[in-house]
Amino acid sequence: MKFVDEFREPGVIGKASGEIRRLADPKRHYRFMEVCGGHTHAIYRFGLKDLLPSNIELVHGPGCPVCVLPMGRIDDGLSMAQDPNVIFTAFGDMMRVPGTNGSPLEHKARGMDVRIIYSPSDALKLAQKNPDKHVMFFAIGFETTAPSTALTLIRAKELGLSNFSVFSNHVTIIPAIRAILDSPDMRIDAFIGPGHVSTVIGCRPYEWIAKNEGKPIVVSGFEPVDVLQSIVMLLQQLQAGEAKVENQYKRVVPWEGSRPALRAMAEVFELRPYFEWRGMGFISQSALSIRDSYAQWDAEKRFQVPGVRVTDPKAAQCGEVLKGVLKPVQCKLFGKECTPERPVGALMVSSEGSCAAYFNYEHRKAAVLTSIGAAV
Amino acid sequence: MCLAIPAKIVELFPEEQNRALIEVAGVRRHIDTSLLADDPPKTGDWVLIHVGFAMSKISEEQALDQIQTLTMLGEQEAAIQEVQGYGLGET
Numbered sequence: 001m002k003f004v005d006e007f008r009e010p011g012v013i014g015k016a017s018g019e020i021r022r023l024a025d026p027k028r029h030y031r032f033m034e035v036c037g038g039h040t041h042a043i044y045r046f047g048l049k050d051l052l053p054s055n056i057e058l059v060h061g062p063g064c065p066v067c068v069l070p071m072g073r074i075d076d077g078l079s080m081a082q083d084p085n086v087i088f089t090a091f092g093d094m095m096r097v098p099g100t101n102g103s104p105l106e107h108k109a110r111g112m113d114v115r116i117i118y119s120p121s122d123a124l125k126l127a128q129k130n131p132d133k134h135v136m137f138f139a140i141g142f143e144t145t146a147p148s149t150a151l152t153l154i155r156a157k158e159l160g161l162s163n164f165s166v167f168s169n170h171v172t173i174i175p176a177i178r179a180i181l182d183s184p185d186m187r188i189d190a191f192i193g194p195g196h197v198s199t200v201i202g203c204r205p206y207e208w209i210a211k212n213e214g215k216p217i218v219v220s221g222f223e224p225v226d227v228l229q230s231i232v233m234l235l236q237q238l239q240a241g242e243a244k245v246e247n248q249y250k251r252v253v254p255w256e257g258s259r260p261a262l263r264a265m266a267e268v269f270e271l272r273p274y275f276e277w278r279g280m281g282f283i284s285q286s287a288l289s290i291r292d293s294y295a296q297w298d299a300e301k302r303f304q305v306p307g308v309r310v311t312d313p314k315a316a317q318c319g320e321v322l323k324g325v326l327k328p329v330q331c332k333l334f335g336k337e338c339t340p341e342r343p344v345g346a347l348m349v350s351s352e353g354s355c356a357a358y359f360n361y362e363h364r365k366a367a368v369l370t371s372i373g374a375a376v
Numbered sequence: 377m378c379l380a381i382p383a384k385i386v387e388l389f390p391e392e393q394n395r396a397l398i399e400v401a402g403v404r405r406h407i408d409t410s411l412l413a414d415d416p417p418k419t420g421d422w423v424l425i426h427v428g429f430a431m432s433k434i435s436e437e438q439a440l441d442q443i444q445t446l447t448m449l450g451e452q453e454a455a456i457q458e459v460q461g462y463g464l465g466e467t
């Protein structure tokens with residue numbers, strides 16, 4: 001296992017972490033939420049927490065698309081693929097996410113035609129190669145991924161491909177941040193903003209967080225130095241009593257976002273009036289459905305969708321962990337009934353889920369240290 | 377899944393505007409470049425790719441830095457597996 005001290009820029013890292021210690025007021029407790037699951041993964045992967053003073057707490061946000069999907073949607077997607085003529089396609093991350101009667105992989109073992117794809121365009125190719133089958137793509141993702149799905153649908157329409165459809169589970173990040181800020185049991189001082197989502201939407205959509213809520217937000221890259229630098233920028237704002245949107249990830253994120261990506265999304269998608277998020281309930285205008293002009297490729301319109309609502313197993317506390325109210329280890333099932341090998345909740349499946357990230361790095365590190373008799 | 381991987385554009389196709397052949401650690405794959413329509417890439421440019429689409433251009437220096445990080449963390453294999461598309465192959 002590699003930690004940050006083996007990393008290539010110990011000088012820069014040391015400097016950033018020294019700067020954090022200098023700026024952080026020892027009398028204060030800071031709670032910073034990293035919205036994006038990619039950051040959660042990086043924070044555990046690089047052991048960044050060990051570089052922060054103990055009064056800076058990193059709270060994991062809802063930005064893991066697999067994790068926020070309620071179980072009912074997985075059941076809905078799988079029910080469409082009961083038809084032996086349908087090929088169910090999804091990203092690798094989805095494959096082990098439990099539905100009521102098992103994950104897509106378990107359905108595959110029982111004979112369902114389930115295929116892992118890397119790109120929505122692979123699903124389209126599969127449809128072209130199998131004209132006598134129907135290929136359904138189970139689409140998930142925030143604004144990072146939605147443009148790729150949109151472009152694939154535009155392509156399907158251009159080709160007049162009739163045996164392809166998309167089950168859209170695309171969600172949008174801003175309403176989720178709003179729900180967190182509105183939640184009474186939540187106190188966040190500032191946000192580490194998502195990097196790749198912002199490549200698409202730009203930085204403007206975050207302005208209300210600074211202006212109306214008075215919370216600083218820094219859009220951040222994913223390298224260890226990026227995350228530490230973003231924390232420095234947040235502390236500088238807090239110290240100066242400011243709240244603004246800053247862009248630490250300028251080398252990739254344009255302030256205005258990506259016009260071609262936004263155009264493609266606008267062509268294909270519209271906002272759903274409301275959508276259910278795992279553990280967070282219904283959030284209005286927080287997800288994307290496919291426009292009527294693409295109805296022919298909309299799996300929800302082509303198939304009977306049961307639209308069942310399934311509650312999570314009682315002891316599972318995925319919702320609280322998703323909102324950042326509980327830490328992964330505070331869930332009663334963590335490391336016992338729920339492990340990456342036998343996940344109960346989706347947060348234990350995706351590498352961006354905070355339970356999996358915590359289990360794979362912190363928990364295993366602690367176990368190793370205990371087994372060699374070191375103090376943890 | 378939200379991983380974005382740096383890759384170098386090795387070939388463009390004049391007859392197919394939005395397609396490019398990229399290379400990641402010796403692995404080649406076709407990607408879609410429609411999202412860079414406002415500033416189309418050239419051969420030799422580095423891009424960040426996500427689920428088979430180029431999201432943005434990056435400098436060679438940043439790309440190499442990021443590849444080094446992936447290698448160092450032993451995550452390069454996962455990246456390559458993603459890029460290969462789990463054996464679905466090219467058409």
Ligand code: SF4
Binds near residue numbers: 315334343348
């Ligand atoms: S440990 Fe498992 S059940 Fe508990 S919150 Fe995490 S994913 Fe959900």
